[in-house]
Amino acid sequence: MKNSPLALPKKPFSFHGGANTPHYKNTRQKQSEIMPCPEQVVLPMLQHIGKPCKPCVKKGFSVAVGDIIGKDTGHISAPIYAPISGKVTKITQVRLANGRLYDAVVIASDGEMRMSKSIKVPVINSDTDLIRAVHDSGLVGLGGAGFPTHVKIDNHQENKCDTLIVNFSECEPFITADNREAVENTDDVLYGIITLLRYLHVERAVIGVEDNKPDAIKALKAAIEKSCDEESRHICVLKLKSRYPQGAEKVLIKACTGRTVPPHKLPVDVGCIVMNITSVGFLGSYIRTGVPLISKRITIDGSAVSEPKNVIVPIGTPVKDIISFCGGYKEACGKLIIGGPMTGIAAPNDDIPILKQTNAVIALNKKDAVQPPVTDCIRCGRCISSCPMRLSPVLIETAVKMKNVASLNRNGISLCMECGSCAYNCPAHRPLVQVIRMGKAMVRNTSKE
């Protein structure tokens, strides 16, 4: 650490645009429940951004909790471990919420949850050790993106990052899984942060948290206060305004450090590492126990769910099993959202499994599943004033309609992070995110030619 470390921020910097989405944090105060082992789990070989894993087990293999079943195939990839003990019944293909087919390992449970002998506590003495341990843990960005964490911290070596930003804004409506992580697993979160600071030689850590989580803020502050580690003096909890999309990477960096990530640049270019709080918490527990990423805390909520709650489930558990654990559907389900309602993906059915990066399942009833009718654009400009990237969605929509790729580029379509603030705020309810995705495909196809 340098002699004069960077000062910890006292007040957040504000950001442009956004949306006043409702909070619906119904499960904020409820203790998470651990779901009993499901009959079978389905483990798709793509649970991260990057190259899919290759199954390293065959039909009939017997596996224990923590055995590797999917080997990473490239640098940007992360291994997948057996979350339950039992027998591999088949290697099959499943369709995920994004509509594509992937190889998947299906394990039938023997109900024993036998732990693997390969689990051992990692020994960490240097940054290389830490990066290897993170790789072996199978950790990916648990906030939803699923970018392999070891790649993220590997990059930060040469880039001289000075700030670790722990993303605890959880700005999506309904989701409280991060909130529960911070309350129930405070020590691991802090241990994770301290380890990262210590071995990555980062000067300070800022936990960016929206002000609608007072209990978690209290718990984190108390834990930092109590800690005797030298690093804990360089950690602060920064209360942010509860406004969507406070947790979007670039928005959060701006709010926590005042730095603007230039177009087409990464957080490392402004000296920041951004990690989700659940990722950090998992890292803390992995370093203590050596148990790889095999389970996940999921928020189950929405108007069609009988008992909304946070559930800790083995990865690969089918959604329908978790819903039945939550008392089943209260009324007919009209829409099943994997993730939050602002950026989540609508799933075609509830057979699909939970992945590493899944943080919520929102089941809406038939009434809430229907979108309001789309009317003509009145050029009110609300999409422009709500864009955190200062784009003009209305102009992009026109350009998509005209198939004008030059105009799409001029309007910076590639900078759109699809947060959905524009589409949320549009009084004509125009499907702007959908149109922008079409536009991005247009740009991609043109550059290929």
Next chain:
Amino acid sequence: MEEILNISVSPHIKTKNTTARIMLDVIIALLPAMAAAIIIFGIRAFIIIADTVFAAVLSEYICRRVMKRDNTITDLSAVVTGILLALNLPVGISPAIAAFGAVIAIVVVKQMFGGIGNNFVNPALAARIILMSSFPKAMTTWAVPFYYKSGEVDAVTSATPFVIHNGGGEVPLKDLFFGTTGGCMGETCALALITGFIYLLIRRIITPVIPLTYIGTVALMAFIWQENVLFHILSGGLLISAVFMASDYTTTPINTRGKVIFGIGCGMLTFLIRYYGNLPEGVSFSVLIMNILVPLIERATQPRFDKKEERNV
């Protein structure tokens, strides 16, 4: 689960705000001006407003039916057009002429260009100008405030503050503020219009950029030309146009830089027409001309995110 669930692209929740709700807010913001018109110019003001609103909504309904398009009268935009047109007419106008204006506004200016969001000029303003050139006499016969109390119904005419001003006279500012002068029904009472403006700002229906740059430019020019600044702000159709016409979403630039240019342009044209032109009042024409320039302003002020090298190609 056998059936396939509802699938759509995110976001899966949307604002409860709608176009109709925005239009309702505009109507609420116009209530003080309508009330002032009825108080100052009598029940006849109410009849004209009802007349134009009815004509506007009916012609929108028929037009959409004939064009085999979705019915849009529930978005209330035709109601707003009807009210705005009525407020820009003298109270003595014949209901038939007023209704004709409303039909022109909806059918020719709005629906023929594709309906809400697609018209290139403000329907109410364009209709007013068409009526002014078609019926110049009826459109410039102004009733005396509270004429209805005197019992006489016909031929009570007054001059607008601008006619008085250009003839060398002065109108007390108090009359301008409370609207007890001659003029169009809705434009005379500054108090009512400012109340509506504040409501629109509080409800975040409009940003103050265009009204403030517009009025500010007129005030600045009046100051430079050594005219009475307050008189220029309070008289004529400046306030109603700046608040309700020049801030119309569809016919003004969408980003702030464009809005500033638009407001300044409106202000300059208004003052130049007032000071040098033959017309006593230039507000409608100024806004209309700037409406037509909007595509050019938009092109000049569009943000550009492409790289510098590509821009030179």
